[in-house]
Amino acid sequence: MKHKILAYYKHSLEQSTPPAPSQLSDYHWFKTNFQDDWIGILKQEIDESQLELLKACYDFFEPDETLKKEEYTWNQYLYFNGEKPAFKNVETIRFIQFQIKGISVSLEKKLIESAFEGFIDTNSLIIWNGLSEGVVIEQNAQYLEEEDLLALAQALQSDFFFSICFYLGKEMKLSSPIPTIFGQERNLFSKGLAFMPKSNVLSMETILPNLLISRLREDELHLFKEWFSIFDEDKELLLTIKTFIENNGHSTNTAKQLFIHRNTLQYRLDKFTEKTGFDLKNYHSYITTYLACLYYTSGR
Structure with a gap:
């Protein structure tokens, strides 16, 4: 993407350091990732709609000089690799x-x-x-x-x-x-x-398990559909199992959150194990089941 931008805007600049004050008057500057990678686009070469699109894709370097000195220093340090604060x-x-x-x-x-x-x-x-x-x-x-x-x-x-x-x-x-x-x-x-x-x-x-699920191929996701097909049929059971795991297997907290009796919760847990063969007292089953819950609640 970066190379296409550089090719499209003929007079654009690329550098590994933040723009100097002298470079701000003629160029719009963008930081393309969290490393030292900067693109400067000549203001005369870009229209307003293109500018807004690039702002949505990259960090737009527009120093807010109304910030207090400490805030400004931190802003530059974190977002634009400026000098380290004291x-x-x-x-x-x-x-x-x-x-x-x-x-x-x-x-x-x-x-x-x-x-x-x-x-x-x-x-x-x-x-x-x-x-x-x-x-x-x-x-x-x-x-x-x-x-x-x-x-x-x-x-x-x-x-x-x-x-x-x-x-x-x-x-x-x-x-x-x-x-x-x-x-x-x-x-x-x-x-x-x-x-x-x-x-x-x-x-x-919370993010990494969802990221893992998103990167599985369709044939790999098919395993979840086979092993946990009961979640397609019983959304109440899906909510129960997900809530139970997110409460670290604590039955009282889970029952309270779901507004059900503990006996009802235990019935659903037993039903899940009977239908799937996954025992939530087993560490590996616990993790696999949670990934399945994330898959079935992700809308994929």
Whole structure:
């Protein structure tokens, strides 16, 4: 794709470093992936519709100089491989990336940030990349739990009438290749948004099984259709088994979530084992069954 763009725009530039200030007046700049790969397109060669299309495909380099110095430095460091920020009294960090859907262009970021501040630690930073994307930078193990993010998502939905999805990253030390890991998590987040559009909180653990299922060939997926054909016939059983696994095999929590008696739950579990031959007390059966649940709920 990149080579086609370079060939189409005859005077375009390619380089491995962010654009210098002198290059911003005549060129639109895009970062094509989370590595050092930049394309500059002469403004005279591109119309508005083409520009909007490229913005949707790549990171558009448009420095927001209204940001505070610390926020601006972090924005450039994470999204555009800028200079490393000064870390003061920081040992570990974690990123919570977010993507907003249905946001009004008239809604001020400060209003959204005020809602965030009711949940995040006072030492955490909120860094924006455009109107609807950003990251919360948490420091020194002052981390939010998944339940906190779900509550924040509900609060934003209630107050501002838009939905938001979070990606819960992994803790890293300052010696880690931070921008590279951030880019990898961002790439995984984008896949998760496609696989699980109704989810409010995503992570590596929730996305990777779906990614695995999406990469199976049709003949390999046929195995699921054979072994777990009961899920085609009994959607209630599918929901029960998926909920049971997502509750780590905890019968009481599962029954409570499904509003059924524990005896009813046990009947369904026994029915599943009898019909499929998969015993959910077996570790390998547990994993395989969960992948089958994801397949049958993915709409493929």
